[in-house]
Amino acid sequence: MDRRDILAANPVEQRRGYMPGVSVDPGRLLFTAGMTGRQPDGSIIPGGMAAQTQRTMERLQAILQHAGAHFSQVIKQLLYITDMEAHAASGRAVRAAFFGAARPASTALGVRRLADPAMLIEIELVVDLPDSPAGRPLLEKYNVENHGLDFAQGVIVNGGRLIYLAGQVANNPDGTVAGVGDWRRQAEKVYENIGHVLQAAGATPAHAVKETTWVRDIPSWRQHGPDVRRAFYQGDYPASTLVEIAGLAQPEFLVEIEVIAAVAR
């Protein structure tokens, strides 16, 4: 807990509700899954952007509370939004009420669709937690709801060394693309590559903290990706976010997955 808000020479962001940068001494960090306006029965709360944002923030608040944290300790927020105008009109103010005077570093992206086509917004957070990591397990993966899905809603890293992977795509070591037009083969190759990178960094799939899956088409991913993912994590899931986007670095790539992991110091 030694947060510094970083303002650049031209602090245009100061008036926009976020900081250009936030640095911390990374003793204990919480990574949340991307959260949405989902209700306990699995449906998306009615009422549009304002209602979805409110529900999303309340669910994030529960995840933070479980870790003894508050929105003032958020260092980064990532917003995935399917309707940018609606967010500016009615989502932003809802979020601001939760943050009060606190200013995290922030990124807002307009994406094509989220896990459920009714979702208008998804938010994930990185949070600086109080207290010493001493005597705690490296990772604490937890849920605050019985969602029954294959991810943890929060993952706490206690004093580990963070590993940031480049976004992994289905490329072979010789630079060619594996499984052109083949979702399953690309999923296999991407997780194979993630496995190689984690191993080289001294980690295993169980050390994954946060996963972001960027796909060209969510229904196709749903058909072919989850089996491969399940075999990779074997029940020990990170916090995760699934987003459909307009494109990746090469037109052949159907999926790109980035992972943050942590190993003991």
Add this chain to the structure above:
Amino acid sequence: MSYTTITPADAKPVANYKMATRMEGGRLLYIAGQVARDIEGNVLGVGDIRVQARQVFENLRQVLQAAGGDLADLLKITTYITRLEDFPAVAEMRRSFFPGELPASTLIVVQSLAQPELLIEVEGMAAIG
């Protein structure tokens, strides 16, 4: 340098970036997505990806320097663009800011950024000190 570059034998990057970085010490800096806005909030280089890309990487460097670091301290960057056809120009501009190897990197083509005029946004994390 407060991080180790991870170079797996069995998986290679598709361009000149690091496959992963492992933070070994220092302070962890999270940088907001940087866009080509001036101090008044006006978008610079409307319709011009080169002008926007240069401004974005300048902004990124400014934030790093304000935190006591520089571009070499970046663990990872994510580059969001709105048109895949802009990627070659972005890659060229990026190379001028990262003469060696890029940090761990992800490139995503999104539907839009916070304002319709914005063509590129770059965010990153760094290990400072």
